[in-house]
Amino acid sequence: MATSDVVPRESAGGMNKQRIVNDMSIQVATVNGSGSQSSNTVLLRSIFQMGVPVSGKNMFPSNIAGLPTWYTIRANKNGYIGRKKEIDFLVAMNPETATEDTMSLAPGASVLYDEPLALHKLRNDLIFYSVPYDKIVAPVCPEAKLRKLVKNMVYVGVVASLLTIDMAEVEKAIRKQFAKKAKAANLNLAAAQAGFDYAKANLEKRGVFYIERMDKTTGKIIIDGNSAAALGCMFAGCTVVTWYPITPSSSLVETMIEYMKEYRIGPDGKATFAIVQAEDELAAIGMVIGAGWAGARSMTATAGPGISLMSEFAGLAYYVEVPGVIWDIQRVGPSTGLPTRTSQGDILSTAVLSHGDTKNIMLIPCSVEECFSMATDAFNLAEQFQTLVFVMSDLDLGMNNWMADPFHYPTTPIKRGKVLGKEDLDRLGGFARYKDVDGDGVGYRTLPGTQHPAAAYFARGSGHNEKAQYSERADDFENNMERLNRKFETARSFVPRPEITKGKDAKIGIIGYGTSHWGITESRDQLRAEYGIETDYLRLRAYPFTREVHEFVEQHEHVYLVEQNRDAQMLSLLKLDLKPELMPRLRSIAHITGLPLDARSITDELTSMEGK
Amino acid sequence: MGTTVEPGAATPGPKTNRIGLTVIDYKGGKTTLCAGCGHNAISERIIEAMFEMGVEPEFVIKPSGIGCSSKTPAYFLTRSHSFNAVHGRMPSVATGALLANRKLICIGVSGDGDTASIGIGQFVHLMRRNLPIIYIIEDNGVYGLTKGQFSATADLGSKLKTGVVNDLPPIDTCALAIQLGATLVGRSFSGDKRQLSAMLKAAIAHKGTVMLDVVSPCVTFNDHEGSTKSYKYVKEHEETLQDVSFVPHFEEIDVEYDPGSTIQVTMHDGSRLHLRKLEEDYDPTNKIRALTRLTEAHEKGEVLTGVFYVNPEAPNFIDMLNVVDQPLATLPDSVTRPPKEVLDACMEELR
Numbered sequence: 035m036a037t038s039d040v041v042p043r044e045s046a047g048g049m050n051k052q053r054i055v056n057d058m059s060i061q062v063a064t065v066n067g068s069g070s071q072s073s074n075t076v077l078l079r080s081i082f083q084m085g086v087p088v089s090g091k092n093m094f095p096s097n098i099a100g101l102p103t104w105y106t107i108r109a110n111k112n113g114y115i116g117r118k119k120e121i122d123f124l125v126a127m128n129p130e131t132a133t134e135d136t137m138s139l140a141p142g143a144s145v146l147y148d149e150p151l152a153l154h155k156l157r158n159d160l161i162f163y164s165v166p167y168d169k170i171v172a173p174v175c176p177e178a179k180l181r182k183l184v185k186n187m188v189y190v191g192v193v194a195s196l197l198t199i200d201m202a203e204v205e206k207a208i209r210k211q212f213a214k215k216a217k218a219a220n221l222n223l224a225a226a227q228a229g230f231d232y233a234k235a236n237l238e239k240r241g242v243f244y245i246e247r248m249d250k251t252t253g254k255i256i257i258d259g260n261s262a263a264a265l266g267c268m269f270a271g272c273t274v275v276t277w278y279p280i281t282p283s284s285s286l287v288e289t290m291i292e293y294m295k296e297y298r299i300g301p302d303g304k305a306t307f308a309i310v311q312a313e314d315e316l317a318a319i320g321m322v323i324g325a326g327w328a329g330a331r332s333m334t335a336t337a338g339p340g341i342s343l344m345s346e347f348a349g350l351a352y353y354v355e356v357p358g359v360i361w362d363i364q365r366v367g368p369s370t371g372l373p374t375r376t377s378q379g380d381i382l383s384t385a386v387l388s389h390g391d392t393k394n395i396m397l398i399p400c401s402v403e404e405c406f407s408m409a410t411d412a413f414n415l416a417e418q419f420q421t422l423v424f425v426m427s428d429l430d431l432g433m434n435n436w437m438a439d440p441f442h443y444p445t446t447p448i449k450r451g452k453v454l455g456k457e458d459l460d461r462l463g464g465f466a467r468y469k470d471v472d473g474d475g476v477g478y479r480t481l482p483g484t485q486h487p488a489a490a491y492f493a494r495g496s497g498h499n500e501k502a503q504y505s506e507r508a509d510d511f512e513n514n515m516e517r518l519n520r521k522f523e524t525a526r527s528f529v530p531r532p533e534i535t536k537g538k539d540a541k542i543g544i545i546g547y548g549t550s551h552w553g554i555t556e557s558r559d560q561l562r563a564e565y566g567i568e569t570d571y572l573r574l575r576a577y578p579f580t581r582e583v584h585e586f587v588e589q590h591e592h593v594y595l596v597e598q599n600r601d602a603q604m605l606s607l608l609k610l611d612l613k614p615e616l617m618p619r620l621r622s623i624a625h626i627t628g629l630p631l632d633a634r635s636i637t638d639e640l641t642s643m644e645g646k
Numbered sequence: 647m648g649t650t651v652e653p654g655a656a657t658p659g660p661k662t663n664r665i666g667l668t669v670i671d672y673k674g675g676k677t678t679l680c681a682g683c684g685h686n687a688i689s690e691r692i693i694e695a696m697f698e699m700g701v702e703p704e705f706v707i708k709p710s711g712i713g714c715s716s717k718t719p720a721y722f723l724t725r726s727h728s729f730n731a732v733h734g735r736m737p738s739v740a741t742g743a744l745l746a747n748r749k750l751i752c753i754g755v756s757g758d759g760d761t762a763s764i765g766i767g768q769f770v771h772l773m774r775r776n777l778p779i780i781y782i783i784e785d786n787g788v789y790g791l792t793k794g795q796f797s798a799t800a801d802l803g804s805k806l807k808t809g810v811v812n813d814l815p816p817i818d819t820c821a822l823a824i825q826l827g828a829t830l831v832g833r834s835f836s837g838d839k840r841q842l843s844a845m846l847k848a849a850i851a852h853k854g855t856v857m858l859d860v861v862s863p864c865v866t867f868n869d870h871e872g873s874t875k876s877y878k879y880v881k882e883h884e885e886t887l888q889d890v891s892f893v894p895h896f897e898e899i900d901v902e903y904d905p906g907s908t909i910q911v912t913m914h915d916g917s918r919l920h921l922r923k924l925e926e927d928y929d930p931t932n933k934i935r936a937l938t939r940l941t942e943a944h945e946k947g948e949v950l951t952g953v954f955y956v957n958p959e960a961p962n963f964i965d966m967l968n969v970v971d972q973p974l975a976t977l978p979d980s981v982t983r984p985p986k987e988v989l990d991a992c993m994e995e996l997r
Contacts, residue, residue: 300970324709327743328707347732
């Protein structure tokens with residue numbers, strides 16, 4: 035569709051007549067269970083295929099069918115793929131929320147609505163497009179019961195027309211979406227085409243937003259963080275997965291099952307893995323620990339409520355020194371909280387999960403690439419340090435679609451840590467399980483089934499000495515706890531180092547982690563462009579903190595720690611680590627609404643604290 | 647090496663079993679339980695059974711929960727790996743270990759509190775899976791380490807030393823196990839050396855979930871008048887379903903059994919379990935009959951012992967998972983990390 039024949043309408047008040055190309059957010063408001071996910075994916079992919087950086091965020095209810103769902107697509111030529119607060123183009127398909135959705139828009143935004151909703155009566159400072167979906171869908175979909183689903187593909191065609199998305203790309207995306215169902219693909223394509231044709235014939239484009247071809251997505255992939263993690267775990271050599279379904283982590287294991295069934299079956303037709311759905315999270319982590327103790331690369335995936343349940347077992351693994359990987363796809367707590375919304379709310383409790391003096395290693399991916407690569411890091415660190423490693427993802431990362439460079443095949447070898455085999459025992463004659471032979475706090479272990487009379491040791495959560503014998507002696511207890519601390523200190527220099535990005539002579543530092551990264555990156559550009567504020571940025575990738583974190587705080591007058599929880603959890607953890615004189619430099623930008631953190635909220639809060 | 651007994655040499659050395667080990671090789675540390683505790687007798691029977699069956703101790707794992715019973719893996723099979731886990735949750739640890747290494751022989755030790763109270767959740771799910779594990783409940787009806795409170799297997803009307811009477815019905819772990827899918831289920835008494843030994847050896851031969859509830863009196867907190875788990879009470883009220891004997895697959899000796907009076911069960915490894923009927927019409931392959939008989943026992947106040955249910959044919963959990971024959975734990979990287987072409991193919995699909 036040529037764009038030159040479009041004339042912006044004068045009457046919609048306060049509108050910018052400039053063309054805005056490849057910079058917008060589209061929100062589709064639907065009802066969950068209506069099949070809109072396919073339509074939204076097609077829309078996302080169509081824009082992606084035109085070379086425009088894009089991200090999709092699904093805001094869905096904790097419900098099977100019938101409640102409101104919003105899907106937001108952000109296209110941005112600069113590559114900002116975090117959430118944008120403002121909606122530029124609303125596709126209002128849900129009568130329940132249409133009024134509120136429309137009323138919350140900023141002036142000048144566009145609204146595409148189902149004709150009977152008559153939303154144009156609500157405001158006069160928006161651009162309205164009315165579409166009689168039922169009339170359009172009937173001729174292309176003779177089967178009445180399918181119309182509800184196919185109707186959603188009609189809006190894809192209308193949006194394509196209004197935003198100048200190439201229908202050839204829409205077709206390609208539909209073919210991909212329904213790759214295994216040619217009939218469904220044809221039906222959906224007809225619906226999209228009908229929507230496109232209707233719009234072309236009946237709607238006059240009045241908005242300022244355009245999608246135009248560019249080349250910023252060449253070679254890239256689209257994947258969600260949970261699928262990336264699943265792939266990562268498969269290539270990390272994971273052999274045992276035990277899990278209990280919980281939003282937003284379930285898709286990690288479900289995707290892994292698919293991949294493993296395809297790529298981890300031996301020539302004899304047998305699986306080189308075991309995946310077991312446990313009766314609850316207690317059993318899931320118990321199995322991870324049993325498997326890790328017996329030598330498997332074992333893992334589970336869960337969310338906050340599961341982490342809380344795993345607390346006792348986490349202490350057992352810490353104290354008995356058993357490897358295992360726990361993916362925490364964080365959602366909003368406390369309690370059941372908002373199961374389908376995102377947060378970084380498990381940081382503090384996971385760092386010290388369990389009673390007594392327990393400390394846990396955490397890895398914190400910010401991207402799908404890191405979900406993939408950190409899987410190998412997590413398993414290697416777990417076996418190197420004979421402890422649980424928690425990978426702190428979140429719902430935004432785990433369940434939403436992200437654009438990414440194709441993943442690199444892992445170059446890091448699979449490292450199994452200090453394990454003594456029969457030959458070692460023949461040479462050594464025996465071993466003391468918890469003796470710090472190498473001065474790094476990490477003892478040597480044996481696996482059950484090692485055919486040597488001295489291989490066995492007694493793993494126990496009760497007090498023990500170097501030889502793993504039961505002990506209530508004060509010196510045994512103290513020595514063991516000090517060694518465990520030494521081990522944790524050693525881990526500081528092995529966990530992934532932070533990523534540091536410098537501004538120009540910046541006096542202000544920002545520390546962030548996980549998906550807050552995307553808002554922070556965009557906010558730093560806003561701060562520079564709008565306020566002339568230069569910032570340096572350190573993105574944490576692990577706990578315990580490495581020395582770069584301390585240096586970063588020392589180098590800056592103010593350091594803003596940006597995170598998605600109420601109580602500034604990472605800031606609190608950092609305070610436990612920092613020299614007391616550095617603490618006054620720390621300031622908190624802690625936001626939690628359940629929605630991914632947007633750049634504007636960071637910029638506004640930082641500038642206000644800077645007195646701008 | 648047909649039998650465990652070497653025929654009478656003039657100066658006999660220590661007896662060795664079919665893999666050349668002596669009973670000393672199956673011993674554990676010195677017990678720290680009370681003198682006369684039923685649990686010590688059970689540990690002795692485990693040592694004998696493992697020795698006599700010629701099990702390689704390095705392939706045995708001994709997970710346990712928390713409590714007096716769960717301490718006992720320290721008192722047998724020092725050459726086997728132990729995992730004294732958290733209270734009531736040994737089943738999951740055992741499950742994980744067997745997923746990691748299917749070659750392991752797992753003998754899990756739990757108590758009545760560890761199983762029927764805090765651990766009932768994991769217990770019932772373990773039973774459902776028919777995981778190849780020997781699960782032993784050392785059942786004394788009370789918590790020893792916290793000084794004598796009732797557990798959930800205490801019988802209705804049983805009295806504590808303090809005079810407190812239990813007014814809640816017991817959980818019958820055997821009935822639960824049978825109903826849920828365990829494939830060798832029985833009850834024994836720590837004082838019945840012969841029966842317990844035969845049942846333990848059958849347990850070692852079985853490839854599926856074995857659930858043995860062994861009544862094991864607590865001499866300190868539950869061996870008094872009014873207790874239904876005392877030595878005296880059990881001896882007076884024990885009703886035995888069968889005379890249980892076991893012939894391992896590697897023993898040549900064959901005895902003629904009258905099929906009318908004895909049920910012979912051929913185990914997975916070819917060993918034979920002989921159950922000479924003491925109750926005419928009892929059939930240990932009939933679940934419904936087993937559950938009915940257990941219910942009757944409660945009504946009559948009997949301590950019913952014997953093999954309640956056996957099914958050596960049912961598929962076990964590890965087989966159902968269709969995992970490779972080698973232990974997953976030690977598969978080489980070349981098997982557990984797919985080649986680059988696989989990643990390339992996955993990436994292509996996502997473009």
